[in-house]
Amino acid sequence: MSRQTSLTQYLVEQQREHGHIPQELRLLIEVVARACKRIAIAVNKGALGDVLGTAGSENVQGEVQKKLDIIANEVLIEANEWGGHLAAMASEEMDGIYVVPNRYPQGEYLLLFDPLDGSSNIDVNVSIGTIFSVLRKVGHSRGVSEDDFLQPGRQQAAAGYCVYGPQSMLVLTVGDGVAVFTLDRETGSWVLTQDQVRIPDDTKEFAINMSNLRHWAPPVRRYIDECLAGSTGPRAKDFNMRWVASMVADVHRILTRGGVFLYPWDQREPDKPGKLRLLYEANPMAFLVEQAGGAASNGHTRILDLQPTKLHERVAVALGSKNEVERFASYHQQDT
Numbered sequence: 651m652s653r654q655t656s657l658t659q660y661l662v663e664q665q666r667e668h669g670h671i672p673q674e675l676r677l678l679i680e681v682v683a684r685a686c687k688r689i690a691i692a693v694n695k696g697a698l699g700d701v702l703g704t705a706g707s708e709n710v711q712g713e714v715q716k717k718l719d720i721i722a723n724e725v726l727i728e729a730n731e732w733g734g735h736l737a738a739m740a741s742e743e744m745d746g747i748y749v750v751p752n753r754y755p756q757g758e759y760l761l762l763f764d765p766l767d768g769s770s771n772i773d774v775n776v777s778i779g780t781i782f783s784v785l786r787k788v789g790h791s792r793g794v795s796e797d798d799f800l801q802p803g804r805q806q807a808a809a810g811y812c813v814y815g816p817q818s819m820l821v822l823t824v825g826d827g828v829a830v831f832t833l834d835r836e837t838g839s840w841v842l843t844q845d846q847v848r849i850p851d852d853t854k855e856f857a858i859n860m861s862n863l864r865h866w867a868p869p870v871r872r873y874i875d876e877c878l879a880g881s882t883g884p885r886a887k888d889f890n891m892r893w894v895a896s897m898v899a900d901v902h903r904i905l906t907r908g909g910v911f912l913y914p915w916d917q918r919e920p921d922k923p924g925k926l927r928l929l930y931e932a933n934p935m936a937f938l939v940e941q942a943g944g945a946a947s948n949g950h951t952r953i954l955d956l957q958p959t960k961l962h963e964r965v966a967v968a969l970g971s972k973n974e975v976e977r978f979a980s981y982h983q984q985d986t
């Protein structure tokens with residue numbers, strides 16, 4: 651039997667041989683991975699574990715919370731608060747930041763997460779996931795505040811997601827490419843199944859919620875119209891569309907075989923730049939995609955260069971195969 655590399659071994663090697671990550675960060679990632687394992691178990695139980703359905707509450711964005719949203723949020727907090735690596739956490743499911751309680755040692759890292767992304771898919775047994783981003787607290791101020799979280803995505807120390815699908819997979823970057831780990835349910839360990847993931851520069855596949863077509867801005871309509879025109883249109887090739895409606899699953903497909911994922915601004919809510927959240931959805935995914943040779947833009951600016959102004963800030967997103975994202979951005983430039 652060939653020798654397997656576990657997540658722990660991969661991280662120790664990143665620490666020892668490449669000098670990419672300090673020990674504290676390694677331990678933090680391992681705790682996040684352990685929490686994801688617990689969430690995977692809860693997701694797998696479904697109705698047998700009484701985890702399906704709504705919880706009867708709303709989050710700060712006014713979205714109805716599912717039981718699993720709340721369970722996953724609690725699992726991540728409980729797993730991470732006592733380890734001594736973190737100063738605070740922020741989550742899609744919490745209004746403000748969660749400062750590590752005084753009874754535990756305070757670390758220098760900040761953890762952000764969308765505990766259960768793709769909530770609309772929970773009850774229909776379709777892939778969902780957890781997205782996370784790790785920042786280092788910069789500056790020497792005592793204590794920690796929301797301002798410490800408002801760093802551009804290029805400053806992330808690590809990012810990743812766990813997809814709960816036919817297999818549970820953890821996809822991770824610490825700034826040295828993208829590695830994929832598959833959960834071995836018999837041994838309970840995350841086993842490295844792919845390293846140095848690459849997204850092809852070109853693709854014939856796009857992912858977007860087409861039902862919003864009538865609400866998009868002209869550059870977005872132009873881009874999709876041209877894809878739909880097929881081999882006799884300006885792109886001279888036939889495109890295929892795939893849309894799961896779980897960002898984690900849609901991005902996972904793109905990391906696996908290329909493609910472009912779009913969640914643009916639309917005119918129903920003109921004051922919001924987009925639906926997805928910058929700090930714990932777009933930034934970690936953009937970091938992963940760039941580390942795999944792809945690109946991520948809001949149509950005007952590289953996602954990782956955006957300066958956040960608030961914790962739950964939203965953003966338009968185009969990410970995946972480099973040439974498609976660049977074309978999408980060029981249509982925005984021509985429009986202005």
Ligand code: AHM
Pocket residue numbers: 713742764766767768769770859895896897898913
């Ligand atoms: P969530 O974090 O509440 O689950 O919302 C984010 C999800 C993304 O995973 C997905 O890309 C998008 O919302 C789909 O939204 P819609 O079905 O409204 O187009």
Ligand code: MG
Pocket residue numbers: 742764766767768931
């Ligand atoms: Mg989400």
